[in-house]
Amino acid sequence: MALLDLANGELLASGSEPSVLFEPTADAAALAAAAANGGVVAIRFPTFGDGRGHSLSVLLRERHGFKGEIRAVGYLIPDLAPFLLRSGFDTAEITDANDVETWKGSLNRIRHLYQPGPRNPQPLRRDFSKRAAEVLNERLAKIENLGERIAEMRRSIEGRIAFSTSLGLDDQAILHAIADSGADIDIFTLDTGRLFPEVLETIELSEIRYGLRIRLMAPEASEVEALVARDGVLGLRRSVDNRKACCEVRKVRPLNRALKGAQGWITGVRREHSDARSDVELASWDEQRGLTKVNPIADWSSQELTAYIAENNIPVNPLHARGFISIGCQPCTRAVQPGEHPRAGRWWWEDEAKKECGLHLNPRREEKAA
Numbered sequence: 001m002a003l004l005d006l007a008n009g010e011l012l013a014s015g016s017e018p019s020v021l022f023e024p025t026a027d028a029a030a031l032a033a034a035a036a037n038g039g040v041v042a043i044r045f046p047t048f049g050d051g052r053g054h055s056l057s058v059l060l061r062e063r064h065g066f067k068g069e070i071r072a073v074g075y076l077i078p079d080l081a082p083f084l085l086r087s088g089f090d091t092a093e094i095t096d097a098n099d100v101e102t103w104k105g106s107l108n109r110i111r112h113l114y115q116p117g118p119r120n121p122q123p124l125r126r127d128f129s130k131r132a133a134e135v136l137n138e139r140l141a142k143i144e145n146l147g148e149r150i151a152e153m154r155r156s157i158e159g160r161i162a163f164s165t166s167l168g169l170d171d172q173a174i175l176h177a178i179a180d181s182g183a184d185i186d187i188f189t190l191d192t193g194r195l196f197p198e199v200l201e202t203i204e205l206s207e208i209r210y211g212l213r214i215r216l217m218a219p220e221a222s223e224v225e226a227l228v229a230r231d232g233v234l235g236l237r238r239s240v241d242n243r244k245a246c247c248e249v250r251k252v253r254p255l256n257r258a259l260k261g262a263q264g265w266i267t268g269v270r271r272e273h274s275d276a277r278s279d280v281e282l283a284s285w286d287e288q289r290g291l292t293k294v295n296p297i298a299d300w301s302s303q304e305l306t307a308y309i310a311e312n313n314i315p316v317n318p319l320h321a322r323g324f325i326s327i328g329c330q331p332c333t334r335a336v337q338p339g340e341h342p343r344a345g346r347w348w349w350e351d352e353a354k355k356e357c358g359l360h361l362n363p364r365r366e367e368k369a370a
């Protein structure tokens with residue numbers, strides 16, 4: 001017999017004798033007594049496939065707060081190593097010291113755990129998801145066709161993917177590609193109560209063209225009533241704080257409701273939109289919302305976008321033809337003059353640096369600022 005340290009896969013020269021040997025049938029009183037005494041306890045695995053020893057170890061650690069050494073003994077194979085470590089064991093009695101490299105290999109094989117446990121109160125899902133988003137970003141960068149990017153994203157992200165559309169040019173291009181690919185995507189828009197009638201017409205036109213339904217997410221009526229009672233119907237123009245409060249109630253909170261439980265979020269954000277968006281990725285991990293955010297046309301130029309719209313005869317908001325480029329709510333959007341920045345017509349009374357509504361916070365910039 002040899003004693004293996006599960007923390008690093010190394011053999012220990014010697015170990016203390018366990019004060020108690022638990023069979024899988026040990027009761028709670030015996031566990032509590034052992035936990036009170038501390039020291040070294042052993043748990044026996046009588047046969048292959050009997051996992052009750054893991055449960056005892058978890059109970060000792062989590063319910064009884066045992067801080068001493070828990071040793072696994074009995075029928076043990078190297079494949080069990082990461083699971084022993086995960087359920088709170090410190091050491092394992094192995095039959096053949098020559099197997100140590102196999103045990104070590106098994107310990108190194110599983111590095112990311114999805115569930116919390118005695119050894120990982122903070123599960124590593126977050127790190128794994130962040131890396132998965134980075135991999136998706138690299139894959140999308142190698143794909144040129146928008147429909148193929150959508151399909152790749154759909155393959156890579158399990159669970160619900162939501163697409164938030166404002167019915168602008170960027171989002172209409174993505175809507176076309178989603179409909180064309182047949183990908184299962186939940187499509188919604190934020191009905192702020194302040195939309196242009198032309199936006200509603202574009203929703204209707206798009207639903208007919210693509211044979212789908214665009215979900216409308218409305219703000220909570222009581223929150224809108226409280227906001228208007230405090231600031232007035234156009235108080236949003238009196239200060240940046242007022243405007244952000246309006247965006248919070250009418251946009252951010254309904255967006256958060258729409259994204260709840262989603263694993264992916266598609267947006268039409270492009271790097272050309274503004275300085276704040278100049279380095280957005282095609283895919284990135286959204287720490288705040290706990291999902292993968294995909295901007296499938298982040299790297300497109302305005303010329304590429306208009307060419308795609310024209311080639312595919314995609315329905316567009318009639319306001320674009322009247323000088324509106326980036327279209328938001330009616331009180332906060334004006335047409336832009338030739339030569340003006342495309343987003344100059346959004347919240348035009350504010351400083352350029354403050355012109356975000358809180359929907360698309362850029363994690364890379366936040367990291368740099370931190």
Ligand code: SF4
Nearest residue numbers: 194246247250329332
């Ligand atoms: S864009 Fe204007 S009207 Fe719309 S939610 Fe923001 S502040 Fe309110």
